[in-house]
Amino acid sequence: MTHIPQSEQSMRSEQSMHGMHHSMQSCIQACMECHQVCLQTVMNLCLEMGGKHVEPEHLRLMMNCAEICQTSANFMLSSSTFHNRLCGVCAEVCDACGQDCKSIGDMDECVEACMNCAESCRQMAGSSMQH
Amino acid sequence: MTHIPQSEQSMRSEQSMHGMHHSMQSCIQACMECHQVCLQTVMNLCLEMGGKHVEPEHLRLMMNCAEICQTSANFMLSSSTFHNRLCGVCAEVCDACGQDCKSIGDMDECVEACMNCAESCRQMAGSSMQH
Amino acid sequence: MTHIPQSEQSMRSEQSMHGMHHSMQSCIQACMECHQVCLQTVMNLCLEMGGKHVEPEHLRLMMNCAEICQTSANFMLSSSTFHNRLCGVCAEVCDACGQDCKSIGDMDECVEACMNCAESCRQMAGSSMQH
Amino acid sequence: MTHIPQSEQSMRSEQSMHGMHHSMQSCIQACMECHQVCLQTVMNLCLEMGGKHVEPEHLRLMMNCAEICQTSANFMLSSSTFHNRLCGVCAEVCDACGQDCKSIGDMDECVEACMNCAESCRQMAGSSMQH
Numbered sequence: 001m002t003h004i005p006q007s008e009q010s011m012r013s014e015q016s017m018h019g020m021h022h023s024m025q026s027c028i029q030a031c032m033e034c035h036q037v038c039l040q041t042v043m044n045l046c047l048e049m050g051g052k053h054v055e056p057e058h059l060r061l062m063m064n065c066a067e068i069c070q071t072s073a074n075f076m077l078s079s080s081t082f083h084n085r086l087c088g089v090c091a092e093v094c095d096a097c098g099q100d101c102k103s104i105g106d107m108d109e110c111v112e113a114c115m116n117c118a119e120s121c122r123q124m125a126g127s128s129m130q131h
Numbered sequence: 132m133t134h135i136p137q138s139e140q141s142m143r144s145e146q147s148m149h150g151m152h153h154s155m156q157s158c159i160q161a162c163m164e165c166h167q168v169c170l171q172t173v174m175n176l177c178l179e180m181g182g183k184h185v186e187p188e189h190l191r192l193m194m195n196c197a198e199i200c201q202t203s204a205n206f207m208l209s210s211s212t213f214h215n216r217l218c219g220v221c222a223e224v225c226d227a228c229g230q231d232c233k234s235i236g237d238m239d240e241c242v243e244a245c246m247n248c249a250e251s252c253r254q255m256a257g258s259s260m261q262h
Numbered sequence: 263m264t265h266i267p268q269s270e271q272s273m274r275s276e277q278s279m280h281g282m283h284h285s286m287q288s289c290i291q292a293c294m295e296c297h298q299v300c301l302q303t304v305m306n307l308c309l310e311m312g313g314k315h316v317e318p319e320h321l322r323l324m325m326n327c328a329e330i331c332q333t334s335a336n337f338m339l340s341s342s343t344f345h346n347r348l349c350g351v352c353a354e355v356c357d358a359c360g361q362d363c364k365s366i367g368d369m370d371e372c373v374e375a376c377m378n379c380a381e382s383c384r385q386m387a388g389s390s391m392q393h
Numbered sequence: 394m395t396h397i398p399q400s401e402q403s404m405r406s407e408q409s410m411h412g413m414h415h416s417m418q419s420c421i422q423a424c425m426e427c428h429q430v431c432l433q434t435v436m437n438l439c440l441e442m443g444g445k446h447v448e449p450e451h452l453r454l455m456m457n458c459a460e461i462c463q464t465s466a467n468f469m470l471s472s473s474t475f476h477n478r479l480c481g482v483c484a485e486v487c488d489a490c491g492q493d494c495k496s497i498g499d500m501d502e503c504v505e506a507c508m509n510c511a512e513s514c515r516q517m518a519g520s521s522m523q524h
Binding site: 305309310312316317318321322325 | 436440441443447448449452453456
């Protein structure tokens with residue numbers, strides 16, 4: 001077995017399909033998961049439960065969060081040079097949505113998906129800004 | 132002034148930007164108008180009024196109608212060979228949404244946009260099927 | 263351990279989050295996977311390779327396929343009564359895209375994602391039509 | 394005829410459907426116009442012409458510009474509190490796309506739509522930040 005230099009190993013483990021970094025693949029998955037959970041929850045659980053679950057600000061945040069996660073994932077999938085800028089805004093929306101879901105209660109799955117996506121997008125926004 | 136043969140005049144009046152037929156440009160506009168009116172109405176008027184305006188089936192129809200109008204417009208804008216198939220489904224969703232808005236009341240703008248888009252998409256679906 | 267009747271076991275295994283059937287969850291995943299693979303491939307591999315990979319009809323099919331998969335997933339996630347109609351069109355687009363990718367070559371991942379999504383959408387369209 | 398105070402006249406002329414300010418309605422129209430022009434141009438003119446029109450960076454910019462304009466319009470239509478943040482990013486993408494189209498040439502319609510949208514989004518981003 002041939003020796004592989006540390007730097008090359010590191011590069012290999014950091015890249016995947018189409019030469020995309022693992023950190024970006026991971027952020028794409030976090031965005032797609034958050035899009036799916038928010039859309040499915042707002043259009044089923046929230047609409048069926050009513051009350052504070054259909055208050056204008058909450059329903060808007062859920063819809064907006066689902067949409068910006070979808071667009072952020074699409075920007076990363078298409079290798080847009082602006083993906084970090086969009087991820088920065090996505091992190092803010094996910095933070096706000098996650099906190100709103102937490103204060104309403106009974107929305108643990110949404111809270112987790114939003115917080116996970118916010119953290120991943122914040123890293124993507126920050127790391128890209130240093131380039 | 133030079134004489135322009137009837138056939139050439141007809142061709143000119145039937146085509147516009149990028150050689151696109153007027154009937155398609157008109158359907159794109161109807162879809163974009165219906166998307167805009169449905170999304171703006173559901174996320175403002177419906178959410179603020181509450182009651183039957185936020186009943187699950189109504190809110191879903193409004194959101195689904197806005198999205199399929201957007202996608203149908205995008206298929207026509209990109210000259211997809213499947214635009215007629217999508218317009219056929221779009222016409223059904225717009226019909227259902229327009230009728231739902233009519234039965235709820237106080238949604239005249241939505242009713243008109245949905246009915247106009249349904250008619251335009253039905254023509255687009257039918258004319259393309261004959262090709 | 264308590265005995266669970268066959269019918270109840272069956273119901274449990276057929277349903278998941280928010281009471282959604284496994285067949286629909288599976289179709290949502292197939293659509294999201296196909297959207298992701300098509301968009302990532304067309305915006306990276308196809309654009310970088312050029313030649314027949316950027317021929318108008320191929321590039322349009324890839325973009326259209328990515329978009330209708332996204333919209334079909336969103337219709338299922340939001341429990342739209344029209345999801346089966348949209349899945350029927352999605353199956354056609356995925357079939358066409360998969361066959362186009364196969365004839366161009368070097369696009370095995372796309373071929374597999376398209377064929378898998380086409381099959382899943384066809385079942386969704388058919389099963390819903392019988393209701 | 395009753396006298397209408399200056400301030401009330403001003404307020405009326407600044408607001409339209411659903412109490413939305415004219416500046417936002419105008420920005421929504423600029424975004425929808427830019428989305429339409431970019432998508433139609435890239436999927437028809439650029440793909441048919443080939444050469445520098447299908448170079449990866451140009452095609453990506455055109456697709457990304459179309460998508461972020463669509464999402465920005467949707468955020469404004471749904472009265473999202475984050476519309477100004479998204480408009481800020483949209484202005485950057487439109488600027489880059491307009492400049493790229495200008496340097497490539499033969500894309501006057503795109504250049505105008507991008508520059509108009511960039512200016513409108515920049516105002517929307519700035520005015521909202523002062524609130």
